[in-house]
Amino acid sequence: MLRRMLLSMLLPFLLFYALPVGAVEKEERTWQDEIIYLLMVDRFQNGDSTNDLEINTQDPLAYQGGDFQGIIDQLDYIQDMGFTTIWLTPVFSNEAGGYHGYWIENFYETEAHFGTIDKFKELVKEAHKREMKVMIDFVANYVGPNHPWVADEAKKDWFLEEKAEVEPMWFQGLPKLNHANPEVKQYLMDAAVWWITETDIDGYRLHAVNEAPVDFWKDFSKEVKAVKDNFFLLGQVRSDNPQDYLQYEKAGIDGFLDYPLHQPIRKAFAKPDASLDELFAILDKGQEIYQQPSFMGAFFDDHEMKRFTRDMVENNEFPGGRWKLALSFLYTIPEIPVVYYGTEIAIDGGEAPDNQKMMNFRSEKELVDYITRLGEVRSQYPALTKGNLTLLESKNGLAVYKRQFEDETIVIAINNTTEDQKVSLTADQLENDKELRSLIGTDMSRSENGTYQFVIKRESSDIYKLENRSGINYFFVFSIFAVFLLFSLFMYAAWKRGKRRTTS
Known part of the structure; x- marks a missing residue:
């Protein structure tokens, strides 16, 4: 009885934390x-x-x-x-x-x-x-230079008088079809x-x-x-x-x-x-x-x-x-x-x-x-793929822009220069009191006094996601502790039950 009760309490936690964070139903691909x-x-x-x-x-x-x-x-x-x-x-x-x-x-x-x-x-x-x-x-414009249609008198009006002249070389002189x-x-x-x-x-x-x-x-x-x-x-x-x-x-x-x-x-x-x-x-x-x-x-x-x-x-x-x-x-x-x-x-x-x-x-x-x-x-x-584009900064080969869709904001920084570049973005450009986390590397920038600051190395780029400030997630810590405690109790109950069977 105790085993079933502990398992019923443990299972919801295990299932909940087995799901990826922020998992959502995938939209239809376009x-x-x-x-x-x-x-x-x-x-x-x-x-x-x-x-x-x-x-x-x-x-x-x-x-x-x-x-x-x-x-x-x-x-x-x-x-x-x-x-x-x-x-x-x-x-x-x-x-x-x-x-x-x-x-x-x-x-x-x-x-x-x-x-x-x-x-x-x-x-x-x-x-x-x-x-x-x-x-x-x-x-839909040409056929091969020796296509059977070319020599067919019955299909003479299938072609235009002029030949193809576009590049590259393999198009030169091809018979052009008459779409009329x-x-x-x-x-x-x-x-x-x-x-x-x-x-x-x-x-x-x-x-x-x-x-x-x-x-x-x-x-x-x-x-x-x-x-x-x-x-x-x-x-x-x-x-x-x-x-x-x-x-x-x-x-x-x-x-x-x-x-x-x-x-x-x-x-x-x-x-x-x-x-x-x-x-x-x-x-x-x-x-x-x-x-x-x-x-x-x-x-x-x-x-x-x-x-x-x-x-x-x-x-x-x-x-x-x-x-x-x-x-x-x-x-x-x-x-x-x-x-x-x-x-x-x-x-x-x-x-x-x-x-x-x-x-x-x-x-x-x-x-x-x-x-x-x-x-x-x-x-x-x-x-x-679906978000609008807003240019936040562009000067001398440095470009910083954001893509926004619904409540998601991605920031892209491209440094097309031979020197490291310091970037400062204000609360007017990005929502305040959050943080930018790199999706390519390990860089992170938190909003300080209404400003996000980070450095992009020479001839490099990075992609950031705007997220809520990270910190200690007490609910998550408590939940993990609860899962561990329940699992320990479950193992102890199983051990006790097994011990009773061996001594009976």
């Missing part, structure tokens, strides 16, 4: 909560030697052997870094030499070098098991719908949106979004003017790679002592112009341009430290972080194909660990 990892299929991981068809690892313009199985093999690696979505370069069947995926030969087949459609379905399924999403490139032709339009929409229904992918990155008519994208968006709830369209509009995005956003494309922000952030973080003021001005402007600014994709580089690491190398800077600073900014602004494969090991590379080297999984882990921690923090605190 696309602004995602962290995207962009990888080039052929250059990531060779997981299946049976599809190594005429690969040449000595030729950067030839297939290197990366495939769907290789991605499946590394899904845990990607997930462990905190990435929630993988974006793949085109997976459609390509003409000879089309390792990049943009010389499309058949919209309804996978590239043989990458694997079968069944293997791709397995990839999507395995990603979904890990609660990760899969987005693929959809190219109803057959072309319907073919592309049917193919896009087929991939969703057949493989259960979660989104498309739409290449060169501004090279197709707005009316085409309006119908395209309507068609694909009718197939699957929460299907995401991330557009590419090569323009530094936010106004150029509006017509496509109104046509139904959810978000866009943030080209207006792209070059300024590369310039700001490629070397120390650069001002960050322009970055916040661009973000403020985007908040005013875009319908869904939190669906913009912030990025430093991708498969179409030289790697950001090259900028650092050219400035004689250590890439690891610069990348930490840059990624701290990328992960804490109100946009979706898009990270190009190899960033986690600071791969260097110039213009394509030098920027598409085979991934190396046996490198230093310091930057991997940092990215992992950034991912954990961003996913754990809704203020970093």
Whole structure:
């Protein structure tokens, strides 16, 4: 009887303190909560030697052997870094030499070098098991230079007279599709719908949106979004003017790679002592112009341009430290972080194909660990995905800003200078009589006389959570003591009962 009574008293305490502090019901994930990892299929991981068809690892313009199985093999690696979505370069069947995926030969087949459609379905399924999403490139503007349609007289009006002229080099001279032709339009929409229904992918990155008519994208968006709830369209509009995005956003494309922000952030973080003021001005402007600014994709580089690491190398800077600073900014602004494969090991590379080297999984882990921690923090605190941004201080390369959502406040400090910087924040900027606790390191600052003061080391950053002042939690101490006492009594009663049984 005593044993049951003690157990009934002990159990509620054990259950209560087994729960994580501040545990709340997880909100439904939206696309602004995602962290995207962009990888080039052929250059990531060779997981299946049976599809190594005429690969040449000595030729950067030839297939290197990366495939769907290789991605499946590394899904845990990607997930462990905190990435929630993988974006793949085109997976459609390509003409000879089309390792990049943009010389499309058949919209309804996978590239043989990458694997079968069944293997791709397995990839999507395995990603979904890990609660990760899969987005693929959809190219609606061009086909391969020797596509059968090009020589078909019956399909002459499927093409425009002009050829593609955009960079990088693999787009040069490609046949441009005529979206004004109803057959072309319907073919592309049917193919896009087929991939969703057949493989259960979660989104498309739409290449060169501004090279197709707005009316085409309006119908395209309507068609694909009718197939699957929460299907995401991330557009590419090569323009530094936010106004150029509006017509496509109104046509139904959810978000866009943030080209207006792209070059300024590369310039700001490629070397120390650069001002960050322009970055916040661009973000403020985007908040005013875009319908869904939190669906913009912030990025430093991708498969179409030289790697950001090259900028650092050219400035004689250590890439690891610069990348930490840059990624701290990328992960804490109100946009979706898009990270190009190899960033986690600071791969260097110039213009394509030098920027598409085979991934190396046996490198230093310091930057991997940092990215992992950034991912954990961003996913754990809704203020970093849903909160508004307020700039608290910005001068000479130092920036301090806060993200707020409901009753949660996160403060980010970025010191892009070559000297340690002292930061002082007043009660007008942050709620008084609380404390700032680092989510990255061990730093802590308490409000003293209405002011929070802390030091950010040179070329470094930190992320803080505004919390109530810590102190002795007497209720917690008493509860732990009570649990210990009850457990001791329970063990004593069990011992006494056992002793009676052995003596009877």
